[in-house]
Amino acid sequence: MRAGTSIMTFSGPRSIRTKALVADSRLVLIVGFGGLLLLMAFAEIDGIRALAEIQTTNDSIREDYLLRTRVLERIRSDLYVSGTYVRDYLLEPEAGKAESHRQSLRATSADMDEALLRYASLLTQAEERPFAVLTRTLADYRKVLEPVFEWTAAERQHRGYVFLRDEVFPRRTTMLGIADQISAFNQSQLDAGRIRIEKTYRQFRRRLTIAIGLTIGLGLLLAAFSIRRILGLEAEAALRYREISQARTELKELSARLVETQENERRAISRELHDEVGQALTGTLVEMANLSMLIRAGNLEPVKRKADEIKKQVESSISVVRNLALLLRPSMLDDLGLVPALQWQAREVARRSGLRVKVAAEQISEDLPEEHKTCVYRVAQEALHNACQHARAQTVRVTVRQDPERIFLSIQDDGEGFNPSEERGMGLIGMEERVSRLGGEFSVTSEPARGTVVQAVLPIPAPSGQAGLDGG
Numbered sequence: 001m002r003a004g005t006s007i008m009t010f011s012g013p014r015s016i017r018t019k020a021l022v023a024d025s026r027l028v029l030i031v032g033f034g035g036l037l038l039l040m041a042f043a044e045i046d047g048i049r050a051l052a053e054i055q056t057t058n059d060s061i062r063e064d065y066l067l068r069t070r071v072l073e074r075i076r077s078d079l080y081v082s083g084t085y086v087r088d089y090l091l092e093p094e095a096g097k098a099e100s101h102r103q104s105l106r107a108t109s110a111d112m113d114e115a116l117l118r119y120a121s122l123l124t125q126a127e128e129r130p131f132a133v134l135t136r137t138l139a140d141y142r143k144v145l146e147p148v149f150e151w152t153a154a155e156r157q158h159r160g161y162v163f164l165r166d167e168v169f170p171r172r173t174t175m176l177g178i179a180d181q182i183s184a185f186n187q188s189q190l191d192a193g194r195i196r197i198e199k200t201y202r203q204f205r206r207r208l209t210i211a212i213g214l215t216i217g218l219g220l221l222l223a224a225f226s227i228r229r230i231l232g233l234e235a236e237a238a239l240r241y242r243e244i245s246q247a248r249t250e251l252k253e254l255s256a257r258l259v260e261t262q263e264n265e266r267r268a269i270s271r272e273l274h275d276e277v278g279q280a281l282t283g284t285l286v287e288m289a290n291l292s293m294l295i296r297a298g299n300l301e302p303v304k305r306k307a308d309e310i311k312k313q314v315e316s317s318i319s320v321v322r323n324l325a326l327l328l329r330p331s332m333l334d335d336l337g338l339v340p341a342l343q344w345q346a347r348e349v350a351r352r353s354g355l356r357v358k359v360a361a362e363q364i365s366e367d368l369p370e371e372h373k374t375c376v377y378r379v380a381q382e383a384l385h386n387a388c389q390h391a392r393a394q395t396v397r398v399t400v401r402q403d404p405e406r407i408f409l410s411i412q413d414d415g416e417g418f419n420p421s422e423e424r425g426m427g428l429i430g431m432e433e434r435v436s437r438l439g440g441e442f443s444v445t446s447e448p449a450r451g452t453v454v455q456a457v458l459p460i461p462a463p464s465g466q467a468g469l470d471g472g
Helices: 013-091 095-120 125-150 153-297 300-328 331-335 338-353 370-389 426-437 464-471
Strands: 006-009 356-362 395-402 406-413 441-446 452-459
Touching: 013 095, 013 125, 013 153, 095 125, 095 153, 125 153, 153 300, 153 426, 331 370, 338 356, 338 370, 338 395, 370 395, 370 406, 370 426, 370 452, 426 441, 426 452
Parallel strands: 356 395
Antiparallel strands: 006 441, 395 406, 406 452, 441 452
16 A cells, blocks of 8 residues: 555444454453363362372371281280290299190290281381391290200209290390381381371472462463453443444534435425426427417418427426436436446536546346445445545546445545545545445545545345245
């Protein structure tokens, strides 16, 4: 586009852009708030899962620790009690009571073996070695005790104290020390479990912090976007209000101008009827009276001349009446169609003003709706009037083109041009109103000394039968 060119578009694109912006904003808000809700739901689900995991791990570690502690305490108790039974057996002088201590020792040993088997199923890798040492030491301890059970009462009385001091008590202390070592490993397992729980809790806290940060960040972004859109909508509403106010003012001006135009047209028609048709008919009446007198006089030659004069006056009156009718609405628009009406209008403008007017029409259907034909004709008529009266143009080109969905109209002149944004007369407003009423788009492109281009695009509604088929 050349520098200095001014374009004024009166309808269509701005509302389309507004609808597109509203649709985009709605999509952004739906996606944003949906994402925010999903993020909050994810954080809640993750928190519940993490808390359940922490509780389950804590319960598992606690139950495992208590079970191992109970089994280990059972082994320690059996070790301690077994030493006591050995002592009582060796120091008991009566055979019956000694045998009772021996049976108790066997029951304790059996219970210890069961506890050892139970603890073996609970071993960790760190406890395997000390548990194997405990098992070997216990086996050695039992081997040392086997000969004792063959001693007589005198042998027990004589050798029992030394055996207890040198074999039983030291071995039992060693085994209790090993059991304490295993207990220490069990405690370390509890500490390791607590550390694992703390690690899980830290991971959960980090994820929760990230989720909260993302939620707050997304919330702030949505708030900023919403505030920006609200402010934008307020500005858009203010702009629309100003446009409505301006449109109301223009509508009032247009209504006043229409009334004035109607009065001017009526005045012009009245003057034409009075000056042209009335005087012609009055003259015709006078000539008819003269003709009547000539006929009564019997002079045929003057009668013939007078009849020719009356015929010319009647033909002139008919021509004036026809021109008035065509200016109001050309009958050929209804009888012959849009293109012949435009061509007649072009010839009349060229005849009256000397403009060179060319009409180019491409594939114009004869089935156009009446309101579309009238709109195209009146817009072209007003544009030609402006080119003739205001633009001082020499050449005007009227182009009409149709496709299956729209009809395009362009009137281009080589006149003086103007600034449409500053010089917007009633003619432009009237053309805009006609085009907008049919849902079309109207634009004026002009610049000083470069001419003017008036364009209109009208949507063509589908025929009722076609619309029904499409809808079905």
